Amino acid sequence: MKKIRRGILGRLIPGLSSLTKRGAAGWITIIGLVLVVSIVLMTLLAPWISPHNPIAIDSTHVASPPSAEYPLGTNQVGQDMLSRLFWGGGTMLQVALLSVLICVMIGLPIGLLSSYAGGNLDKASSLVMDSIYAFPGLVLAIAIAATLGRGVVNMAISIGVVYVPSYFRVVRSQVLTIKELTYTEAAKAAGARRRTILGRYILPNVLPSVVVVATVNFADAILTAAGLTFIGLGVEKSIPDWGYDLTDGRALLASGAWWVITFPGIMIVLLALGFTLIGEGLSEILNPRLEQ
Amino acid sequence: MPLLDVGSLTVEYHARRGNVRAVDNVSFSLEKGEILGVVGESGSGKSTLGLSLIRQIPPPGAIMNGNIKLDGKSVLSLQKEQMRLVRGRRIAFVFQDPMTSLSPVKNIKDHFLELLKTHEPNLTEAEALGRAKNILNVLGISPERMKDYPHQFSGGMRQRIMMGLGIALNPDLVIADEPTTALDVIVQAKILDLLKKLRDTYGMALILITHDLSIALERCDEIIVMYAGQIVERAKSKDIQESPDHPYTQGLMRSIPNIELADQKLVAIPGSPPNLLNLPKGCRFNPRCPYAMPYCQNATPLLEVEPQHFVRCFLYGG
Numbered sequence: 001m002k003k004i005r006r007g008i009l010g011r012l013i014p015g016l017s018s019l020t021k022r023g024a025a026g027w028i029t030i031i032g033l034v035l036v037v038s039i040v041l042m043t044l045l046a047p048w049i050s051p052h053n054p055i056a057i058d059s060t061h062v063a064s065p066p067s068a069e070y071p072l073g074t075n076q077v078g079q080d081m082l083s084r085l086f087w088g089g090g091t092m093l094q095v096a097l098l099s100v101l102i103c104v105m106i107g108l109p110i111g112l113l114s115s116y117a118g119g120n121l122d123k124a125s126s127l128v129m130d131s132i133y134a135f136p137g138l139v140l141a142i143a144i145a146a147t148l149g150r151g152v153v154n155m156a157i158s159i160g161v162v163y164v165p166s167y168f169r170v171v172r173s174q175v176l177t178i179k180e181l182t183y184t185e186a187a188k189a190a191g192a193r194r195r196t197i198l199g200r201y202i203l204p205n206v207l208p209s210v211v212v213v214a215t216v217n218f219a220d221a222i223l224t225a226a227g228l229t230f231i232g233l234g235v236e237k238s239i240p241d242w243g244y245d246l247t248d249g250r251a252l253l254a255s256g257a258w259w260v261i262t263f264p265g266i267m268i269v270l271l272a273l274g275f276t277l278i279g280e281g282l283s284e285i286l287n288p289r290l291e292q
Numbered sequence: 293m294p295l296l297d298v299g300s301l302t303v304e305y306h307a308r309r310g311n312v313r314a315v316d317n318v319s320f321s322l323e324k325g326e327i328l329g330v331v332g333e334s335g336s337g338k339s340t341l342g343l344s345l346i347r348q349i350p351p352p353g354a355i356m357n358g359n360i361k362l363d364g365k366s367v368l369s370l371q372k373e374q375m376r377l378v379r380g381r382r383i384a385f386v387f388q389d390p391m392t393s394l395s396p397v398k399n400i401k402d403h404f405l406e407l408l409k410t411h412e413p414n415l416t417e418a419e420a421l422g423r424a425k426n427i428l429n430v431l432g433i434s435p436e437r438m439k440d441y442p443h444q445f446s447g448g449m450r451q452r453i454m455m456g457l458g459i460a461l462n463p464d465l466v467i468a469d470e471p472t473t474a475l476d477v478i479v480q481a482k483i484l485d486l487l488k489k490l491r492d493t494y495g496m497a498l499i500l501i502t503h504d505l506s507i508a509l510e511r512c513d514e515i516i517v518m519y520a521g522q523i524v525e526r527a528k529s530k531d532i533q534e535s536p537d538h539p540y541t542q543g544l545m546r547s548i549p550n551i552e553l554a555d556q557k558l559v560a561i562p563g564s565p566p567n568l569l570n571l572p573k574g575c576r577f578n579p580r581c582p583y584a585m586p587y588c589q590n591a592t593p594l595l596e597v598e599p600q601h602f603v604r605c606f607l608y609g610g
Contacts, residue, residue: 182393189346189387190407190457191380200406204397 022285029281032215035274039267043089052080054087054240063257073259075248079240085263087240089271091229095155096221100214102160107167108210115175116198125168133165141224145233152235155228159221170213174206208286215279219272226268242268293364294321295464295497296345301358303337303344312568314340314353316521322514324464327491327498329508329529331544332518333565338501339388341518342467345499346379362464381411384458388470390450394442400428400453401438404460411461427456430493431486448479452486459490466490467499472507484511505544509533517541520566520576523594527601537603539581575605583607 016033019026042049052058052070058078066073072081114125132140144158178184179202187201228234229243237244242264249261303315314337322328332338343349345360347367360367362382370378379385387393394403404424408415415423425435431452433445442450451471458466468487472480488511491498502508508515509529517525517538525538536542543561550556563580566572572579574589581588587606597608 182387182389183395185348186385186387186393186454186457187395189348189379189385190410191376191378192406192410193376196406196410200398201395205395 019281019285025281025284027281028277029285032274032277032279032281035270036278039089039271039274040093042086043093046083046086046090050080050083050086052083054083055079055238063252063255063260065257066259072263073257075245075260076252076257081245081259081263084240084245085242085267088242088245088264089267091152091155091235091239091241092222092225092243092268092271094152095159095225096218098152098156099159099163099221099225100217102156103163103167103217104210104214106160107164108171108206110164111168111171112175112198112203112206115172116179116202122172126172129165129168132161133169135162137162137220138224138227141228142231142233145228150233150235155225155234158228159224162224163217163220166213166217167210170209171206174209175202178202178205212279212283212286215275215282219275219279222268222272222275295324295326295363296322297359297361297364298345299359299361301341301344301360302356303340303349303353304356305340306352306354307569310569313356314521314568315344317358318516318518318523319358320516320523320526322465322497322499325491325495325497326514327488327500327512329512329515330499330501330518331503331505331508331515333503335520335565335568336518337521338503338518339469342385342469342499342501345465345467346383346385347375348379348385377411380407380463381461382463383465383467384461384463386454386458386466386468386471388473390447390454390474393454394450396442399439399441400424400445403453403457404438407457407460423460427460428453430490431456448475448483451475451479451483455483455486455490459494459496462494463496465497465499467501469501470503471500473503480507487511505541506548517544520568520571522576522604523602524577524604525602526594527598531598531601537597537601537608538577538605539583539607540577543580 019030056079058074058080060078061070061074062078063076064070064074064078070080070082072085074080075084110125114122141158141162144161145155148154148158184197184201187197192201225234226243226246229241230246232247234241234243245264246261246268249257249264252260298321299319301315301318302313305312305314316337318341320328330338330341340349340353344355345367347355349355355368362378367375367378398406401421401424404427405417405420408420408423424438428435428438433449433452433456437444445453451474455468455471458468471487472483475483484507487498487500490496500508500512505517509532512529515525515527515529515532516523517532517540519540525532525536525541532541536545540561543559546559547561549558561580566576566579575581575592578584578588585606590606592604592606594602594604595608597603
């Protein structure tokens with residue numbers, strides 16, 4: 001059998017099967033991956049698997065309980081909850097992905113440079129990051145989202161700002177250790193350029209921790225995005241979203257329509273749980289000290 | 293003209309509790325292909341001396357005084373970028389700890405290719421690979437293991453790989469800081485043989501920093517004995533073998549086991565090295581010296597007691 005060696009996918013596939021050999025942590029990661037991948041697939045395939053148009057209004061079935069036609073019931077304007085369930089994760093996933101990208105792109109380089117250079121640059125950036133960190137995350141995200149207005153990008157920015165300090169702190173503390181290690185000294189003594197030391201010696205050794213922070217960040221971003229939409233700071237109301245369904249469902253719950261809030265709620269929990277499990281599993285697998 | 297000429301080199305660490313002079317007025321020179329041993333206890337300034345030669349003393353340390361000349365050209369006046377080209381290319385440094393001196397996320401091939409391409413950008417990948425293979429052969433490591441990562445090698449093999457990286461660019465001088473300290477005696481002997489072989493093959497000079505006088509006596513042409521930042525004795529190694537003059541060197545000699553003298557007792561030097569923040573007056577060894585006399589409270593000069601044999605002790609005049 002010929003070995004697959006080319007491309008990222010070719011390297012990832014053998015990596016995935018090796019997860020089964022890593023004990024509990026490996027299985028936790030696999031469960032997380034299965035949850036996340038199936039929710040992502042469900043959202044991507046929503047246009048084909050939805051029985052109804054998620055925003056079409058059926059005035060004959062307003063707030064009707066689960067039935068054969070509407071397996072998860074309908075909401076107060078008569079929209080199919082099953083279709084809304086299939087469609088409703090899209091915004092959240094986009095926001096989470098974008099906010100993680102923003103965080104990595106800002107937190108990682110600032111952490112690397114300031115910690116490697118040290119001195120006043122490090123002091124200044126630490127001060128800024130610590131002041132952001134001192135705010136309660138959700139309150140800060142709400143404040144920024146309220147200032148910027150609705151939209152996927154604005155939500156991603158407001159969540160990103162909150163999580164940049166987490167990356168900064170992790171990267172900074174790792175770099176402080178790695179830059180003192182002999183292999184960095186040895187690279188310098190062998191005439192390596194500064195950018196080589198940063199890019200080829202320090203960065204690859206920091207990345208495992210960044211991956212772990214990123215998965216935890218994903219989970220948090222999902223919850224925060226749901227929270228922002230719940231209080232009306234998300235996307236346009238016409239786009240199906242679990243966060244809005246929670247808002248609607250809360251109002252309907254008093255009248256006994258439990259199905260509107262329950263199913264989107266479960267989806268949010270599962271998605272966040274999936275990312276958390278991946279993060280937990282990876283942090284154990286990627287930490288060499290916990291190996292075996 | 294000697295390959296390396298170090299004149300009254302002084303290095304200080306500006307610590308919060310005061311200035312520590314880790315290297316105090318050290319002068320020596322080194323010819324092409326020569327092996328120089330730098331011997332001393334931990335804290336005697338030998339590693340700082342080694343690092344100062346490539347201007348890589350960790351902060352808050354700094355070279356305060358003196359000069360370092362490589363082929364007659366001052367190393368201390370070089371610009372940062374020129375200094376970077378000296379490191380690795382002309383002076384290579386082999387670090388003490390084989391376990392952490394290779395990056396865990398790079399395989400051996402990457403280590404070699406990066407080093408070669410940094411200093412010789414025109415080298416093709418195939419040429420660089422060929423050179424790396426040759427070096428691995430000399431080191432006694434199968435080139436098939438090129439794609440293996442550091443954790444897949446033993447400590448001794450890693451140390452050999454680091455030496456291979458040190459000589460890869462055919463430098464004029466290799467500084468090896470305690471290259472064998474973390475290894476067992478058998479591997480230690482192999483590594484030292486290898487260093488000598490590399491010296492004979494490639495003709496570079498070697499500075500061997502060690503705390504083990506017996507290793508230096510066996511492998512080096514010339515020896516510097518350091519104590520509390522100063523050179524206390526400097527001579528050809530056979531002269532030190534025959535007549536160690538400084539009481540500290542004599543003490544070190546008495547602490548080496550000798551199989552020819554079956555009932556010889558090993559004698560330890562009493563006391564411990566002085567705190568560099570609070571040095572004894574005069575000769576720094578006098579509180580531990582069996583021959584100490586009141587006159588030792590005065591500053592001791594480095595005296596040439598025989599041609600090319602220097603001793604910092606009043607027993608020999610001054």
